[in-house]
Amino acid sequence: MPPYTIVYFPVRGRCEALRMLLADQGQSWKEEVVTGETWQQGSLKASCLYGQLPKFQDGDFTLYQSNAMLRHLGRSFGLYGKDQREAALVDVVNDGVEDLRCKYVSLIYTNYISFADYNLLDLLLIHEVLAPGCLKAFPLLSAYVARLSARPKLKAFLASPEHVNRPINGNGKQ
Missing domain, CATH: 3.40.30.10 (Glutaredoxin)
Structure with missing residues (x-):
């Protein structure tokens, strides 16, 4: 055992x-x-x-x-380490690793979004309108668009007539 x-x-x-x-x-x-x-x-x-x-x-x-x-x-x-000084240095390294682990944990377990995400999402959705399927070659970007677009309040907005019927550009090109 x-x-x-x-x-x-x-x-x-x-x-x-x-x-x-x-x-x-x-x-x-x-x-x-x-x-x-x-x-x-x-x-x-x-x-x-x-x-x-x-x-x-x-x-x-x-x-x-x-x-x-x-x-x-x-x-x-x-x-x-071979003595207390080396042990202290090992602690320093391990504490640095722990700091990095905490950032990783925050990244994977926190549901956060920044204003830059909305800006990027808008641009990617415009690309999809101008060149349908253009993101298929980019699975991470496609997943990103799908994930953000699925947020309940954002999904409702994207499906609303206000969004759907609003022209992308003022010059009529789409």
């Missing part, structure tokens, strides 16, 4: 660096995969420190907070 257990959702998320470290160090571990349904039931969440996963077990020692887990294993496997 492996001494390590990772309790987490079925994603890479906050545990993949931990898994990579264990794999690279030749360690085996057990995964306890938590489904969204199980998490929503609340009993596991209530038992977790800060009400969060991941949860990591090293034998009878339980840790929460992914960076604490990495530091623990870093010390255990001699991956935390």
Whole structure:
């Protein structure tokens, strides 16, 4: 039975660096995969420190907070520098990585939109009118137009007579 257990959702998320470290160090571990349904039931969440996963077990020692887990294993496997100064430098690098991770998390989990998105959407929709199908060769742009155009209030506006019947240009060319 492996001494390590990772309790987490079925994603890479906050545990993949931990898994990579264990794999690279030749360690085996057990995964306890938590489904969204199980998490929503609340009993596991209530038992977790800060009400969060991941949860990591090293034998009878339980840790929460992914960076604490990495530091623990870093010390255990001699991956935390040769002295306190090197350990402090490793912390600096890891904290920088954490800053970047927070920006990534904000990017993928935040539903935000800027005024520039409306400007770009307008231009791309005009291109579609002037050259129907012109975005087909650009799947990311096509997906972008579809995603923004599907926002409920914007979708209603784009389908409204005020928008549909308004000329694109003042010179009559379309």
